[in-house]
Amino acid sequence: MASHRDLPVGLVNQLFQNNGSSSFTEFVSSYAPELLPRRGEVLATPIGDQVPHATTIVAATFAGGVIMAGDRRATSGNIISQRDVEKVFRADDYSCMGIAGTASTGIEFARLYRVELEHYEKLEGRTMSVQGKANRLATMIRGNLAMAMQGLVVVPLFAAYDPVRDEGRIFSYDVAGGPYERERFDAIGSGSIFARGSLKKLYRDGASVDDIVMTLIQALYDAADDDSATGGPDVNRKIWPIVSVIDADGFRRLSDDDVAGHVQQMLDARVISPDGPIAPLR
């Protein structure tokens, strides 16, 4: 360790050197770069199929907020590697992110992103704007592009309550970054094609929070119905989708009992109509 005499008199630690940026990631990249998710490394062979992948995340807005839900399955190739993985993360009091793709990298991103938002908030004494949060996440995803090319793809879905507009907002990304703001609803992951089709038919403007929760649970079920990598509700093991609601009161994750009630309702209806609710033709 360098003697403190080599450093300028004053607060003698890099912790006290102001680099003029409120970004935690930028600070870590100079202070302890090995802590950051891998960047620019070259793998001998792509390992995409050998590590667990997280799958389907759906989100939809309601008047004055947004709801995000995710299934619980992680797969490695044809193997189900975990039945109760959590893929929807609280980012701060008014936002959350869901991840699809390489689970380990995604979890690391979620952890870093949470600190990133909080770090800015504490240093600056204000909350970052919703657009600022979405842009910050885009930069993180773009930084992972080299790894994505080798099979470690991570694609997030970001949802936040915007206090300025008093509404929920949804942003999606691709492997090279983004963000792309989405109206009303969106889905990511391997089952997203089926989930989006379901949401398109079931989403109603002006629906209540309860109805939107049901819409999302239906969409996840439809995704699990047609995509082998998406897990449906596991009644025997009591593993339910994760549902998080964000509104003016902040972030809250619905309790298992609450979600179980919605799931049971849906399953009961599907006994009669296995393909789910039927949208009116005209």
Place this chain on the structure above:
Amino acid sequence: MSMPFGYASPEQIMRDKADYARKGIARGRSVVVLQYVDGILFVAPNPSRALHKISEIYDRIGFAAVGRYNEFEELRLGGIRYADINGYTYDRSDVTGRGLANLYASNLGRIFTESIKSLEVEVVVAEVGETKDGDAIYRLTFDGSVFDEHGFAAMGGQAEAVATRLKERYRESMSLADALEVALTALTEPGGERPPVGQLEVAVLDRNREHRKFLRLTGARLERLLAQTSTPPPAPSSPPSGESAEGSGGGSTSGSKGDSKNDSKGESSGGSTGESPSGPPPTAPEGPLDDGSSPL
């Protein structure tokens, strides 16, 4: 052997530095930190809404400071970086107030001994625990001494007078409204007028909150709380239990403590050194009085 021109003894240099820092700190207004039933309360008269004296460091850790704004702001930013990097490296539960207090102590102590001018700051690092036994309040002075305070701490301005008033009224497990009342009474000179709501900076570390325990009390919420405090709580019959015990001092010398004792008696500087090690905290009410004109 002749003395080199301009020689000053190390004792004299340290004493001068300490006096300089003490004067700077005593010029501002006081800040009070005290325990209440659900956590820790911070109260600071502060006319500025932009320049905070109280802030959040991490989930369970809060920070309060008096003295020069630019100096304690650097400490605050460094503390946030320290906490965030440790929480990210290990786990969020691995960030402790004690670790942060030690980081501050070593830096303050080093600057006090090596730099021409010591920092003119006094800092409180407070941590809220799962129960009230887990709460901790560390007060750090400009020379790097750490005081592990029990129940309450006062610093800046006429710190001793404020601490005395605080000690008289402080009781364990007060409600938030009672604790705020005690803090405001301690911060107000007898017969003086209380600062208006708009000039109060109030925050709590509330152990019942989820995730981040730190919360600023502002606007309507603070006014409602102040309305509950209109009747002062009765004076306690039993002697208060609060007293400060000195912890590991980074650069504390017995000389500086002896001095502060001298100052509080109103004697001229340059008196005897090496008095009782448990003297009053080294923030003597020397220098210009706090007339409220300073923003800090």
